[in-house]
Amino acid sequence: MAELSVKHLLGIKYLNESDIQLIFETADHFKEVINRSIKKVPSLRDITIANIFFENSTRTKLSFELAEKRLSADVINFSAGQSSVKKGETLIDTVNNILSMKVDMVVMRHPNPGAGIFLSKYVNASIVNAGDGAHEHPTQALLDSYSIREKLGSVPGKNVVIVGDILHSRVALSNIFALKLQGANVKVCGPKTLLPKHIESLGVEVETDLRKALNWCDVANMLRIQNERLDISYFPTTREYTQQFGVSKKLLDSLDKEIVIMHPGPINRGVEITSDVADSKQSIILNQVENGVAIRMAVIYLLASKIK
Ligand code: CP
Secondary structure, three states, rough: OOOOOOOOOOOOOOOOHHHHHHHHHHHHHHHHHHHHOOOOOOOOOOOEEEEEEEEOHHHHHHHHHHHHHHHOOOOEEHHHHHHHHHHHHOOHHHHHHHOOOOOOEEEEEEEEOHHHHHHHHHHOEEEEEEOOOOOOOEHHHHHHHHHHHHHHHOOOOOEEEEEEEOOOHHHHHHHHHHHOOOEEEEEEEEEHHHHHOOOOHHEEEEEEOHHHHHHHHOOEEEEOOOOOOOOOOOOOOHHHHHHHHHHHHHHHHOOOOOEEEEOOOOEEOOEEEOHHHHHOOEEEEEHHHHHHHHHHHHHHHHHOOOOO
């Protein structure tokens, strides 16, 4: 059986192109499973997974939990806000206590970049990064590319623009790694203050004119401003940001071609995209969420096969 080149999913940076294709092919199978009347398979009956979230989440947390349950794994959930982390327990102590209850895999979201990488060096379980600060969000990038593949037939050669707060976005970095690995062309677009210096070294182009970027692309992945990570003001006002970098239906309809609109969520309606864009037929935002379950089933299944 084909297997992943990694024991953990810490970031797209650590995957190769074959890993991505294997995850997609496995997700194709699971997507069919979750659309059947019986949506569950017994594959991981002997595996226990802990979802430990030190940061808020709606989509990722629910999607991982559903993916694990669809695979028949035993699942425990941990939210830092209601835990003994509040009493001063360290990350390693917390996780080792969870692991002593015979847990095989840890899915972790953490506000600190590199938290999963750190943990993987100290604990004996498979670690899945569910978002680590402004660093990486690998399953989001996988489900994004999978959704492009589903909508447009393939990813290689497609033009994708990522719009918004690139500087503070783990979704942007993981998407850049994933898209470049598959041979897509990538541009980033946003206020200069929200574009990392030397971003071109990742093989992407910078475009600060939104209309030009949209007329170039097949797909626009719209990001929200990561207000929780902004220590200073990076643009004058939200209204001015929206005027320059927000996508309205009027702008979408005035483009030379019909493009696909994506968003990882949560959306700030009326800021980066208007409601009529989010809900338009060009938007695949809810398809991304649906695909997230199949992608996470694939990732967990493939990593679990390396534990046994
Ligand atoms: N896309 C994403 O990570 O959303 P959540 O923060 O709700 O998990």
